[in-house]
Amino acid sequence: MVEVAVTESVPVISVTGGNPKGVLDLVKGHNIKTLVLVAARRQAEKAQELGADAVMVVGQEGGGHLGRSDTGTMVLTPQIVDHLDIPVVASGGIVDGRGLMAALAFGAEGIEMGTRFIATKECQAAHSHYKQALLDADEDSTVVIKRSLGTPARALKNTWTDRILQLEARELGYEGLKDYISGSANQRFIYDGLTEEGFAWAGQGAARIHDVPSVSDLMTKIITEAEDIRKKWSGQS
Template sequence: MNWNTKITELFNIEYPIIQGGLAYLAYADLAAAVSNAGGLGQITAMSLSSPDELRDEIRKVRTMTNKPFGVNFAIGQHGRAYEHMVEVAVEEKVPAISVTGGNPKGVLDMVKGHPIKKLVLTAARRQAEKAEKLGADAVMVVGQEGGGHLGRGDIGTFVLTPQVVDSVSIPVIASGGIADGRGMLAALALGAEGIEMGTRFIATKECVDAHESYQQAILDADENSTVVIKRSLGAPARALRNTWTDEILDIEGKYGDYESLKTYISGQANKRYIYDGEAEKGFGWAGQSAARIHDIPTVEELIKSMVSEAEAIAGRWK
């Protein structure tokens, strides 16, 4: 099967597979493994504490791979300025950046004129159209199946993807609910030029910062094991359901304001779960695709199995 698409051409990668930004988890080991396996790995910039840390992480990736990689900027969700971090990406001449969680204009303006490929995560057709006008080279569209922060609507990935494909002229990448070769092939059939995965990459050996109990919770998940929190704040996000998220939902139902929720939805609460395995003292992001994840392979094994599965399906229809 010919895996050449507009996305593989844009990023000079072998397979149209992009690793999500994964707050607090997407660092050099995982990013380099994805890139080495033929996809596009990414570093999460805004989970790092300083520009120097980002610079070190970028340089570490380059000691581990000579393949293209990206840096993700999750703006608007961490309550801090991003400009000094973007400056590092420009100075280090990273091959690609992605922008999630807010208006991408500021970041895109900063990299204008530099040979950096620009991705923007969107959750609605109008957002994708705006991203194209602002200069994005490609858009990722995430449906409600995805993990972490989502759009405010309840549109699924396989409805949203063809809608965006028909509305923009730049390549579209499908995200949300995709964890295997079946999902990848289906996304391509809907007109996407590639896929982005987050949850599936958490359950890999190279996601070294993810606590084994977090990974095990993903393996144990079924179709009812995730829940959307933070709707009352206008920032819905999908996480693994546990007593902590139940408490969040209870607070949202009673109060729904940020002051009541801030200690429950903080980065520290997230890290207690994903780093320390304290499942009842925090939360961990995960998409509905967790229900289809049953092993913890290496990234190379995962991508090879996805490609083989997709090719086998395609072969049955020849």
């Protein structure tokens, strides 16, 4: 897949799972920018050493796979900014222009959003029940599963994740969990809309998502919010 990307002159590759060395080595010497997802300072330093062009930091607020230390975006972003020379992109709990301005205050060069983009008109792969679950979410609506496997990941809390956590408490390991954490279980929720017969990733920011706009409207709103804050601080409003 990386070779196809090189052949097709893809401008940017985002590396999000495991050791990034393989992908980074493959694209070296080609005119492709690489962005590596990291959830801890040491991972970030390693990515820089391996030649990444930028890192994307994910704090414990994020949806999907997270770091093992539960470090908040608020702490992890400035910490990594202080240790790296390459640009840092912040993620985890960011859903609006206020989050963007906070990320810039920490010294990040930009933001990444996951959950926020699922609740957009263009995200057609996501079943309407998945989007509705994000709209209904509050601060108690997500849980971290797979911690017992050393791969913690944040999902929407439902009877399915309750069951996963029960199995994890019984220390059943991967074999005891595999049917519950499988790709099929994920797809049943997110594609088929079976909200109690599978699981769906979501960040804590879901508590702050109240609409399903077009991506264009979302971007305009974020930029307007950020610009309002900037103006306020520069004494222009």
